[in-house]
Amino acid sequence: MSVPAPQLKINGKVALVTGAARGIGRAIALRLARDGYHVAINDIPQNQEGIDEVVKEIEALGRRAVGVPADVSDADQTQAMVAKVVEVLGRLDTSVANAGIAEVKSILETTVADRRRMLSVNCEGLMNTYISSAQQMIKQGDGGRILGACSIAAYNPGTLMASYSASKFFVKGYTQVAAKEFAKHGIRVNAFAPGIVxxxxxxxxxxxxxxxxxxxxxxxxxxxxxxxxxxxxSVPEDVAKLVSFLASEDAEYITGQCMITDGGCSFA
Structure with missing residues (x-):
């Protein structure tokens, strides 16, 4: 089956960034706005103030923005989030599954609740975002970009960070499979792996x-x-630059990859 030619013309297209009320997610959202995207800002409802602040920053750049609070570890909330993005901004062209948490504990001290929370946010949250975003892009029929937050922990697991490291190995593998399955729809799927930010x-x-x-x-x-x-x-803007590239036309022949941006900390 032939793969549809990429249709992304960045100016005026729509991006969704999860976990974007601060840090790396905020930097990604602002960079995509500067690239020409209208941007939907997601974070958990408890971070509504941060969501509102980033929305204002994007609007000050002359782009449209909307806050879409949701817990992406909940599939129903994630579906509703994507529906809200489309309702307000009209479509979805690039989705960045950036939301994630970290934890420092030895393996033997990590509780079942600790593990479930980590996997719920970092794995279920990413899967829900990929699936809901892909469904919308397939409905639109002209391809898109899906990007997931990985980490150098997927290459060099961190001591005292077993659950976090395992969740990032998951991101890398799930991204590769999604890239294979979504390619026939013209959707490119990649991950970005920051170092110490x-x-x-x-x-x-x-x-x-x-x-x-x-x-x-x-x-x-x-x-x-x-x-x-x-x-x-690293600073958040270092990561945002890589995401900007992966979301651009220049990356149209790249899919299923996990790209490291860590200043030369881990060599894969």
Whole structure:
């Protein structure tokens, strides 16, 4: 079966970014707006204030924006979220499944509830976003882009981060299968794998590792920075640049890949 030619002309198209009230998701949403997209901003309802702030930032760039609070680990909420995006912005061309959580615990201290929460958000949330987005893109009939948040933990699993690392291995595998299945609809599916990004999530990881390993605050983070070839922490905008490329026409022959952006911390 022939694959439809890519139809994406970025100006005026619509993107959805989950987990976008702050950090990497916010940077991705703002970058896509600068690229020409109208953008839907998702996060959990508890982060409504952050959602509203990012919506205002995007509107200030001259693009349309809508906040779509939802817990993406719930399939019904995710379906409703995509429906709201289409209702307000008209369609969906690029979907970024960025929402995720991290946890620092040894394997033996991790509870069943801990594991279920991690897999619910990082795995179920990504699956729900991929499926709901693909269904809408197939209905539109002119292809699209689906992108998922992976991590260098999918290549170099982190000590004290077993559940998180396992969830990111899942992202890589699920993305590859989705790319194979959705290709006939002209949908490109890829993942982006950040390294150590200077965000509140890494503040939490550093603090928890310090407690677990008997370190001073900042020492765990610095130990990771020392391993980076470019000798600096990543910033959210570094990740947003890669997502911008994967969402662009320049990436139309790329699918099923997991691309690392970590300054030379992990070599796969």
């Amino acid at each position: 200077d965000t509140p999530m890494w503040d939490h990881i550093d603090a928890e590792m310090a407690k677990e390993l008997g370190l001073e605050p900042g020492e765990a983070r610095q130990a990771h920075v020392d391993r980076i070839a470019l000798k600096r922490l």
